[in-house]
Amino acid sequence: MSEILLGASPPSAEAIESAWRRVQLARHPQRPRTLDLVALIFDDFAELHGDRSFRDDPAIVGGPALLDGKAVMVIGHQKGKDTESNILRNFGSPYPEGFRKAQRLMILADKLGLPLITFLDTAGAFPGPAAEERGQAEAIASSIKLMTGLQVPIVVVIIGEGGSGGALAIGVGDEVLALENATYAVISPEGCAAILWRAPEAAPTAAAAMRMTAADQLELGVIDGVIDEPGEGAHDDHARTATAVKEAILASLGRITRLETEALLTTRYARLRGIGLVRETEIASAQLPREPSLRRRIGRLLRLPGVPRRPRWSEIWPSGEDADNNEEGA
Amino acid sequence: MQIKLPFSRRREVTPETWTVCPSCESQIFNRQLERNLRVCPTCGHHFRMGIGQRIELLLDDGSFVEHDAGLESGDPLGFHDQKPYVDRLEASRIKTGLREAAVWGIGTIDGQRVAIGLFDFHFMGGSMGSVVGEKLARCFEAALAERIPVIVVSASGGARMQEGTLSLLQLAKTTAPLTHLDAAGIPFFSILTDPTTGGVLASFASLGDVILAEPKALIGFAGARVASGTVGEDLPEGFQSAESLLEHGFVDDIVPRAELRTTLSRLLRLLPVAPAEDGWQTTGETRGWGPIGVLSGMAERFGTAVSETIGIEVEKPPAREEER
16 A cells, blocks of 8 residues: 555545535435345345344344355345334344354355355444443454454455444455445544544544545555446445446456465455555664673662663653543544 | 762652542552552552553563564554644654554563563554554464464554544454464463453454453443444443453453463463474574573673663664565
8 A cells, every 4th residue: 555645634625525425325215235235136045043142133134145146145234224124223233143143154154165245334333231241342353353264255345334343343355345435434424523523513524534435445455446336326226236236246256266265365364464554664673671781780789870770661661641531442 | 950969769759749549539649559550559440551561560570572663653544633643643652652552572471481462542542553453463473473372461442543444454454363373272361451442342352362351441342432422321330341341251350450460470371372283383482402592592691782872772673575
């Protein structure tokens, strides 16, 4: 990834407007959801339910499907279409059991050698007390870990909102694609605005600053391809959107199924390892001076003047006050 | 001007000589607080601890060698909220003396060699961006290469928003090496301190073979501001505490700070690295009793230049074959 030197400046009004328009398109109520696309893309699909431990989470759907006659495993976030179905689906925000169901299906795909295709469309994993008690963080973490080591090809398609850890939990892939008006972000623009601007109304500005549109994500090297949407956006024409997504998935699978398992895993690891901007300065390692000379040791023992004390790490890194309690991070 | 007498103890008088405990409101002399490992002597409240003190707490004296000390963050998004990201980084560097929110290195605990990664919450909330993720990944990879156990002491608000999805993907970057540690039989000890939330908890920190937490530490997936905004209900008291995680089965034990080092030392003995299978070469510093071992030991002792001005020895890296 090249170092982007825009010079840090607040996003322009134009950039804010454009980013916010995409955020709203990604959240459009008529946008095709996972099950809409699955019905249009695959020849057959059998939804499997439950995490075999606690319950079935309707915010994540999944099961085996046929893609042009070949068996694959499909997993995706599922939002509702109206208030009633949104309540059932928890607005597409999974509980830990949703991610555990996904893991169960991933393990099945791995066992049978089925390529995995995932659809990302969530504002984020559900943050409530019940989710915490059942280990939301652990569920996401173990799901990510499982995906990094799956021995089958994985294609990820961001179809709507790619919301933070809840999206990444089923979003580690060999190729990651996004629809043109999909977004991908480390935190919702509202959350980012609340923390960094301390004003929820700054959400559009936060959306632009985080560069969460598909085009930006492609530039940053986080995703590998953008799928064009028909007309005003995917909500205009579900069938044409599905055709475009299907073509993109087939093309991706064509590229990655050619790799041997070992090459596939090495490439996946290298892809993840290479993400981010890291500057390497010329210092390699640092340590406290080892054994001081005898003169010094005696000097220190007797506290002679001019003999420096042996430094301590806590003096080199003198942090430790609890003064600030700012919440920085997502 | 301060007059320094020979043979006198050097005393540093700080402007604030005492601290009020936020838990029991008792007043603690700062020096007493430091001596008591930043734990309130009255109620046992654990104050946050910097990386330097944590190293002194856990590792054998003088054994720690920091690796990849020179890694620095860039500004990949050109991020600017109320302040530019680069200014926030600079302010944190000045405040803490650190270059980034995490440090990794190799040291010993009762003579047992370990790779260790540590977070400092005072550096931008201990948030994980590209560099923190890189350091953690290198820490895990070094443990794998040397076949030594790995410990990470977390204190983080989560992924760093100023690097956007590049920070989010650090969750995967830091988690991916753990699969290799599993295959190689290398134990990973995760220590959760106040606070460990968000993306750090939703990645490697929740995946330790053994997970220990400090008493009353705030540990949770969603920060309070995000949770109350989304859930829109009153959040119960203490649902994100170390004690709640222990009750629900997500941490192995809660260990008071004074016992952390002995607990780790015991666990390192109880859960040793698996014997190397064929194909796994033990690299690392296996120094024998032969002449080469003794000579290299002497070279280590006398050969390095000491840079007294900053108090630490720094070493330049060998030329890298590939530029990242």
